[in-house]
Amino acid sequence: MNRLTKLRHLGVLLVVFALFAAACGDDDATTTTAGTAATTTTAAATTTTAGEEFPPAAGPAGGVLIEAGAPVEIRALQAISGEVAFLGVDQVRGIELAMEDFGDIHGHTVNLGTVEDDLCLGEGGGAGATVIAAQPGVLGVIGTTCSGAAVPAMAIFNEAGIVMISGSNTGPSLTSDFQGNAGENYFPFYLRTAHNDLIQGGAAALFAYDVLGLTAVCTIHDGDPYTSGLAGAFGNAFEVLGGDIVVATSINKGDTDMVPVLTECAAGAPEAIYFPIFQPEGDFILQQRGGVAGLEDVIMYGADGLITPELFSLPEAEGAYFSGPDLGFEGNAGFTGETYTNLVARYEAAYGEAPVAAFHAHTYDATMMLLNAIESVAVQGPDGELWVDRQALRDFLYATAGFPGVTGSLSCDEFGDCGANTVSVSFNEDPSDPQAGIANVVFRAGKGAGGEIVVIDS
């Protein structure tokens, strides 16, 4: 081989060696970091004003040391693009309003950084969580939008000791079945202020059976954890009440032709179709239902993924019912005393439109809880530093009881369900006035002491 080839081989070897050296170099300690402050944990310990050692010894999940003048880092992982962007963007606005209201933590500003996109998919949740967990000093995350994205995200955050509070995950498997059994996707560092879909499914079933007098229902979901969880919860509750789920079927996200699935439903002669899915599949089901024999008089019953003005204004959505989180927050005041009515006014002033979905309020409360918890467990150092122990933060959040939120009084159970768990059913009487339809609540129910459904007022 000639000299040029030898040089080329040598060059390649050098590059490969350099790559190895970079990869195998010393990593920053992942559990006790705050950027360059990583080294201060081994520096000479100073004493706090109380005379104790600072920073204190880290708990099992490690801790974060925030230098004087440095911001407190929290992050958001929401669906800000795609078909459910309206849910994610709405929640990011809730976070921003909460941060504005809460203000600083012991003189440190709170930094939200870049909002990561969870794409309402497991892949998005995992990718966004990887990016966030790699950033130093992140104490907590507000997210995800979709239950499906929460599972891979929590696998990463739990390892890193980062708490995540969701204002819109409702999948039961993320917390518990209210009977004392942890859900299969339960993680200790996870909490939520949204309702658990066991309550929504149960309340929706109670409305269908008791109020509408239905006994035969077909359910359709789209395969993701939220929709299948909710359809399953509805089905179980409905059958316990004495009704019959004649057909339980599903579609794929992205399907456009709904005639086969509607034909499948029609084969069971249902009185109603419960389809707790998202747009545009929900639109297609409503629009194509009229073309399938046997479904002319069927009652269409959707859920919160479909509670949008665009869907309510479809002529085919007339006479349809929709279950979802209860939005009767007027009269509630949040942690800083801000009333919900005022919050909506500020939302409109800041963003130029009325709140586009339900969950901004739950996310506002989630952010308040997180910021309050950070403020409460933070240990102040002698020179203006802050030390936050991750396990202590998590435990404080789990011990939340009677926290005043705009969504109601929040108390966390042992599995992270902190929501007020109030569900309502809206009736779309007149598609030409979608906002009135969304506000037209015909049924309201909540969670009793033993996890059962309690009607609030019909």
Place this chain on the structure above:
Amino acid sequence: MQLLKPRSFRFSWVDTFLWAIRIGALVFILVGVLGTLSKAVDGEGLTAQAWRELIVTGLAQGSMYGLIALGYSMVYGVLGFINFAHGEVFMAGAVTGFFAANALADAGVWESQPIVGLGLTILVSMATSTLVAVLIERLAYRPLRGAPRLIPLITSIGMSFFLQYTFRGLFGESFKSYPVLPTVMQGRISIFGLEILKTQMVVIATAAVAMAGLYTYVTRTRMGRAMRAIAEDREIAALMGVNVNRVIALTFAVGGAMAGVAGVLWALLFRQVYFLTGFLPGIKAFTAAVLGGIGNMAGAYVGGLALGLFESVGPLLVLDGWGIPSVSQLKDVVAFSALVLILIFRPTGLLGERLAVEERG
């Protein structure tokens, strides 16, 4: 005279495996169909009316796949590669058709003169799709004319994303809802005692007319003959005086026009379009083109109809008989399994391939 020895039967594991698959598939389908039939005999299952509706839905869906598949087949026949951006050509027509339909609805023409309204929308959609198809040929594929077959294929994948996100940038990511169908097009119509939705009838009829028009064009006109000549053997055709560049551009244009028609028909059936509308139909149409025999125009259309039928009727006919729950979620599985099975039984596709001289074995 020596008797010809019978060809010795070579026992090959591959052959056995293939035969096992063929027999296994047939058994699976038969058992499924019998299960469904027994359900019908018992009184459960779908009514005859429901089956008829499914078949018609399948034909309507399949007509659209067929129209899009024509573009894939023609380009493959002439240039020998799969133009993955063709799904986006379809989407371009559907999205611009939305603006035309909206304008017509605002002017009242959509409701009062539906045929004129539909015709104008289809013209706008065809024009846009044709333009997009010709542009991508000129900009992305002509420079790669002599390159190995894989290169334009990869370019077409990139072009597909480029078109999707260009449309997203131009028109936003929200769903565009076509105006409500004119009253005359709502409801059902009775044909030979068969009750079908009027929109489905319009879709099937329009697609058939478009296909017939295309077939006439390709078989009866000079330019059509030129297209067939280039598909057969490009070098000899060039020697015969055919302007290869112009005819290839025409092939793309015609394929684009068909996709444009399909775009409006899609919107008639499903009403919502957005920048990603072309993705899945593009893949399904490519499947349909292969199913019917790649390079073969009639094959593309028949493949499209077949795929539509498999998707619609297949899950409920075969899988339901096995007692599998949620069969509608598996309709893509059924559609693509049908592709695999048909290629196992008949590798050149339903109506046989039409490949250029260089490619024939």
